[in-house]
Amino acid sequence: MSVIREQDVESGRLALEQWRAAALSNKKAGDPTAPVDLPRKDCGMAVRYSLYLLSMRAPGGAVEVRVAPWAAVKILDGPNSDPHNLTPPDTIELEPEVWLRVACGISSWDAEREAGRISAIGERDDLSSLLPLV
Incomplete structure (x- = not known):
């Protein structure tokens, strides 16, 4: 299952652009961790x-990246999920x-992890070699 519906890809791109512009403004104001005020x-x-961009850059099923409550995606080649619990051997969770x-x-x-x-x-x-996406 895709993390985004095909008809929502353009809306997603625009939403990410809006979020990034607001976050860059926060960073220039001296607070890069300030919350971005966008509708939920x-x-x-x-x-x-x-x-979706991450899954296109690093397809596979060995690492699950979870961003609750919105979505999770499996990426990178390697050992897949245990057939009994469906959780990949590597799991990453972020707000x-x-x-x-x-x-x-x-x-x-590295800064966020530290x-x-x-x-x-x-x-x-460590997904640092795959980031940033934009």
């Missing part, structure tokens, strides 16, 4: 679209604002 629907669409910051290059994977805002389990728990 647009934030969800930006997350779904960015995860939507954190995910969008690293996806858009507002902050780095700040304790990324939960990652497994051997392939």
Whole structure:
């Protein structure tokens, strides 16, 4: 199953552009971690679209990237899910604002991880080589 419906791809792209512009404004104002004030629907669409971009960049089923409550996507080649619990051996969880910051290059994977805002389990728990997406 796709993380975004085909008819929503353009809306997702626009939502991600809006989010990024607002986050860049926050960063220029000196607070890159300030929340971006977008409608909930647009934030969800930006997350779904960015995860779609990630899945296109790194297809596979060995690492699950979860951005609750909006979406999760499986990426990268390697051992797939255990057939009994369907969870890949490597799992990464992020809050939507954190995910969008690293996806858009507002902050780095390493900075967010060092700040304790990324939960990652497994051997392939570093997505820095795939980011930013835009």
